[in-house]
Amino acid sequence: xxxxxxxxxxxxxxxxxxxxxxxxxxxxxxxxxxxxxxxxxxxxxxxxxxxxxxxxxxxxxxxxxxxxxxxxxxxxxxxxxxxxxxxxxxxxxxxxxxxxxxxxxxxxxxxxxxxxxxxxxxxxxxxxxxxxxxxxxxxxxxxxxxxxxxxxxxxxxxxxxxxxxxxxxxxxxxxxxxxxxxxxxxxxxxxxxxxxxxxxxxxxxxxxxxxxxxxxxxxxxxxxxxxxxxxxxxxxxxxxxxxxxxxxxxxxxxxxxxxxxxxxxxxxxxxxxxxxxxxxxxxxxxxxxxxxxxxxxxxxxxxxxxxxxxxxxxxxxxxxxxxxxxxxxxxxxxxxxxxxxxxxxxxxxxxxxxxxxxxxxxxxxxxxxxxxxxxxxxxxxxxxxxxxxxxxxxxxxxxxxxxxxxxxxxxxxxxxxxxxxxxxxxxxxxxxxxxxxxxxxxxxxxxxxxxxxxxxxxxxxxxxxxxxxxxxxxxxxxxxxxxxxxxxxxxxxxxxxxxxxxxxxxxxxxxxxxxxxxxxxxxxxxxxxxxxxxxxxxxxxxxxxxxxxxxxxxxxxxxxxxxxxxxxxxxxxxxxxxxxxxxxxxxxxxxxxxxxxxxxxxxxxxxxxxxxxxxxxxxxxxxxxxxxxxxxxxxxxxxxxxxxxxxxxxxxxxxxxxxxxxxxxxxxxxxxxxxxxxxxxxxxxxxxxxxxxxxxxxxxxxxxxxxxxxxxxxxxxxxxxxxxxxxxxxxxxxxxxxxxxxxxxxxxxxxxxxxxxx
Numbered sequence: 232x233x234x235x236x237x238x239x240x241x242x243x244x245x246x247x248x249x250x251x252x253x254x255x256x257x258x259x260x261x262x263x264x265x266x267x268x269x270x271x272x273x274x275x276x277x278x279x280x281x282x283x284x285x286x287x288x289x290x291x292x293x294x295x296x297x298x299x300x301x302x303x304x305x306x307x308x309x310x311x312x313x314x315x316x317x318x319x320x321x322x323x324x325x326x327x328x329x330x331x332x333x334x335x336x337x338x339x340x341x342x343x344x345x346x347x348x349x350x351x352x353x354x355x356x357x358x359x360x361x362x363x364x365x366x367x368x369x370x371x372x373x374x375x376x377x378x379x380x381x382x383x384x385x386x387x388x389x390x391x392x393x394x395x396x397x398x399x400x401x402x403x404x405x406x407x408x409x410x411x412x413x414x415x416x417x418x419x420x421x422x423x424x425x426x427x428x429x430x431x432x433x434x435x436x437x438x439x440x441x442x443x444x445x446x447x448x449x450x451x452x453x454x455x456x457x458x459x460x461x462x463x464x465x466x467x468x469x470x471x472x473x474x475x476x477x478x479x480x481x482x483x484x485x486x487x488x489x490x491x492x493x494x495x496x497x498x499x500x501x502x503x504x505x506x507x508x509x510x511x512x513x514x515x516x517x518x519x520x521x522x523x524x525x526x527x528x529x530x531x532x533x534x535x536x537x538x539x540x541x542x543x544x545x546x547x548x549x550x551x552x553x554x555x556x557x558x559x560x561x562x563x564x565x566x567x568x569x570x571x572x573x574x575x576x577x578x579x580x581x582x583x584x585x586x587x588x589x590x591x592x593x594x595x596x597x598x599x600x601x602x603x604x605x606x607x608x609x610x611x612x613x614x615x616x617x618x619x620x621x622x623x624x625x626x627x628x629x630x631x632x633x634x635x636x637x638x639x640x641x642x643x644x645x646x647x648x649x650x651x652x653x654x655x656x657x658x659x660x661x662x663x664x665x666x667x668x669x670x671x672x673x674x675x676x677x678x679x680x681x682x683x684x685x686x687x688x689x690x691x692x693x694x695x696x697x698x699x700x701x702x703x704x705x706x707x708x709x710x711x712x713x714x715x716x717x718x719x720x721x722x723x724x725x726x727x728x729x730x731x732x733x734x735x736x737x738x739x740x741x742x743x744x745x746x747x748x749x750x751x752x753x754x755x756x757x758x759x760x761x762x763x764x765x766x767x768x769x770x771x772x773x774x775x776x777x778x779x780x781x782x783x784x785x786x787x788x789x790x791x792x793x794x795x796x797x798x799x800x801x802x803x804x805x806x807x808x809x810x811x812x813x814x815x816x817x818x819x820x821x822x823x824x825x826x827x828x829x830x831x832x833x834x835x836x837x838x839x840x841x842x843x844x845x846x847x848x849x850x851x852x853x854x855x856x857x858x859x860x861x862x863x864x865x866x867x868x869x870x871x872x873x874x875x876x877x878x879x880x881x882x883x884x885x886x887x888x889x890x891x892x893x894x895x896x897x898x899x900x901x902x903x904x905x906x907x908x909x910x911x912x913x914x915x916x917x918x919x920x921x922x923x924x925x926x927x928x929x930x931x932x933x934x935x936x937x938x939x940x941x942x943x944x945x946x947x948x949x950x951x952x953x954x955x956x957x958x959x960x961x962x963x964x965x966x967x968x969x970x971x972x973x974x975x976x977x978x979x980x981x982x983x984x985x986x987x988x989x
Contacts, residue, residue, distance in 0.1 A: 253291070255283070256287060259526060259527050259528070260283060260284040261287075262525050267291070267295075269490065269519075269522070270491050270515070270521070270523070271491075274526045275495065275496055275527040276530060276844075278531055278532030278533060280529075281527055285468060289316070289320050290320050300328055301461070303331045303462070303464045304464070305466040307334065307335055307468045310334070310335060317333055341440055343444050343458070344357075344435070347451070354433050357433050358434040359440070368428060369388050371428070373421070375424075376421065378414055381744075382744070388413055388421060388425075390746055391413050391422075392422055392425065395422065397505075398476065399442065399475050401426075441477060442476055448480070459485075459486055465485050467481060470493035470495035471509060475506070478508065481493075482518060485519070489519065493515060497551050500837060501797075502798070503830075509550065513550060513551075513552065524552070526552075528554050528556055529557060530844075532847050533848075534564065534847070534849075535557075536563045536566055536880045537844070538556045540566045540843060540876045542556055544836065544876060545840040546875075549833070550830070550833060565880060567850070567851045567852065568873060569851065569852070571856070572857060574812075577610070578611050581851070582620065583618075584809070585615075585792055588807055595621065595791050595792045596791065597805050597806035598805060599800065599807070599809065600795075600811065601796070601845065602797065603838070604752065604812070605755065608627075611794055612630050622792040625799060630759075633753075635742070638657065638658055641655075642733075643728075649713070655685045655689075656675075659689070659709070662737045665701045665704075665705040670699075670706070673698065674688050689709075693706055716728060716731065716732055719731065725764045725770040726765055797838050797841060805845060806847050806848045807846065807849045808842065808843075810852045811853045811854075812858075813839075813852050813853065813854040813869065813873055817870075819835035823835050866981075942964075942966060942967070943969060947961055948961060950989040951987060953973070953986045956971070956976040957973055958974050958989050959974055969983050969986065971986070
């Protein structure tokens with residue numbers, strides 16, 4: 232008879248079965264998913280599986296019954312990300328999940344504001360204005376205050392108010408400096424008048440969706456306490472992209488339970504221009520004492536060469552938490568650096584490399600050209616069309632389809648062909664010139680009745696009394712301008728005609744007065760358009776070229792090279808990534824450094840890091856010795872970011888072995904060295920006689936690129952002249968690189984071959 236107390240008969244307890252959603256996680260990802268008590272910051276490097284970690288954490292909270300769905304607030308930055316998270320969590324827990332407060336900041340804001348609208352003077356059925364309605368309302372406010380909407384455009388006021396709302400500032404909290412930033416100190420009053428008008432209309436704009444919630448939480452203690460009690464867990468994706476008002480809302484909501492988990496990467500914070508504050512993620516531990524930091528560093532996307540290069544680059548930034556990406560992939564290509572003479576050659580070299588990859592059975596969809604500035608796309612678009620390689624412009628409009636480019640071309644069409652009614656109608660009131668819809672309709676009616684072009688009808692109306700005096704004067708000025716521009720064709724190149732048209736029409740000035748973030752890019756595009764006209768004999772030849780480009784461009788294809796900005800590429804990945812334009816002034820962009828100093832430079836470096844880490848198999852960086860910018864040729868130094876790359880992980884390739892490149896320059900030994908803070912020179916490159924030489928070099932009798940000695944022949948204190956920076960004195964000499972204190976441009980580093988004695 233067996234002993235009933237014999238423990239040998241009792242089966243040993245089985246090991247706990249791990250939930251399926253945890254089995255695919257690496258140790259740091261699992262730690263992030265299972266650490267559910269207290270504040271957690273998940274520092275997720277590029278390609279490290281942060282979405283998997285975040286959704287697994289959400290699934291674990293639900294699966295472990297740590298909270299009801301309605302007690303979870305999960306915030307994303309896009310509706311697409313919210314949908315994907317919902318679907319993944321449902322798959323992980325094996326059932327549909329309803330009741331989670333899951334969505335974008337603005338969708339969550341709408342949900343809260345509908346419940347408490349009366350606390351900010353609204354009704355629950357308030358209207359959310361789109362951008363057009365917002366601008367129309369701002370125009371009404373400006374006109375009611377007798378302000379000239381040409382001098383103080385509604386779009387500029389909208390940019391100011393959006394910025395203030397992103398910072399959580401109501402009109403009463405504006406500083407004197409903020410108030411002075413619009414309409415000679417009227418900013419604060421106009422902001423208040425706009426908000427009053429919104430309240431009268433029972434309407435809000437997108438900024439109000441969060442600002443009103445913040446006002447409610449800070450003024451209504453009971454409401455705040457209700458949501459603090461309800462949201463036991465708060466999860467935030469892309470925390471590095473939060474602005475001030477979003478940060479303040481999250482901090483308030485997480486104060487009771489303190490179970491806030493933020494996922495982000497300070498090294499990928501690249502949106503300060505739209506209000507993002509990298510400081511939010513950098514001070515997480517200060518905001519939430521005792522916070523646990525989990526670093527996701529194992530990369531599942533890129534080769535070790537790409538990751539090492541990217542890590543060395545971003546290590547130069549000071550304001551960062553710090554992490555090092557690694558991969559268990561063993562093989563890969565070196566990061567390639569290509570130096571070319573100018574932007575046109577850069578497009579040729581990249582085009583040929585794309586064709587080479589295509590011959591090796593690489594899908595065009597897996598290739599991307601990532602540019603720093605929108606104007607760069609034009610040369611790549613035209614080159615790919617020329618060689619018959621399909622492309623798509625992602626997240627933007629193709630160069631010749633951009634509204635401001637079409638406007639400029641419409642002016643050219645009217646000059647070349649006065650009977651082009653479509654072109655004339657497009658620009659007769661662009662920029663605004665006191666010609667309302669009734670005036671344009673009158674021109675239309677006369678043209679149809681008399682069977683004549685609209686330009687002829689406009690001329691006749693200038694000689695009669697049908698139009699109001701102000702409209703007649705404005706139209707007469709325009710028609711005389713067209714006659715003057717048309718006569719210029721006999722004596723001036725089309726580039727000068729285009730520059731004159733943009734200036735005299737007021738188009739350039741309108742963009743210069745426009746304070747919206749897009750305006751500088753549009754000005755750069757127009758300057759690139761002028762550059763694009765150079766190769767053609769006349770205006771007509773250029774217009775024919777544009778027509779052919781547009782016709783070819785509209786053909787639909789399944790497989791195409793992707794062209795986009797670096798900002799637009801965040802979150803994407805491609806087998807092959809081309810990174811053109813790595814030159815001082817273009818990348819890092821001079822405007823970013825001028826406006827924000829070192830913080831601007833660090834964001835530019837983060838942007839370079841984002842570009843590199845989009846590449847899975849190969850990254851190809853290129854830069855040009857000369858580039859047409861701001862209507863003139865400028866000599867450029869390679870980007871300082873190139874000097875940040877580790878020498879053993881890059882391949883410096885002056886002549887990439889492509890025939891079109893070899894046709895244009897030869898290279899002496901040691902031509903491209905990357906020493907020093909700016910990364911080296913074009914010392915040994917020289918042109919074959921008469922090939923592709925920019926006019927500013929021809930005029931000065933210089934060779935394509937002069938042979939630069941190892942040690943400059945210039946002397947300290949010597950006064951010199953540089954075509955871009957003007958006059959200055961040499962402060963220091965490092966080989967063939969000079970540091971010069973220019974009289975107007977300040978301290979700059981340049982190559983000695985591009986200066987001459989003053």
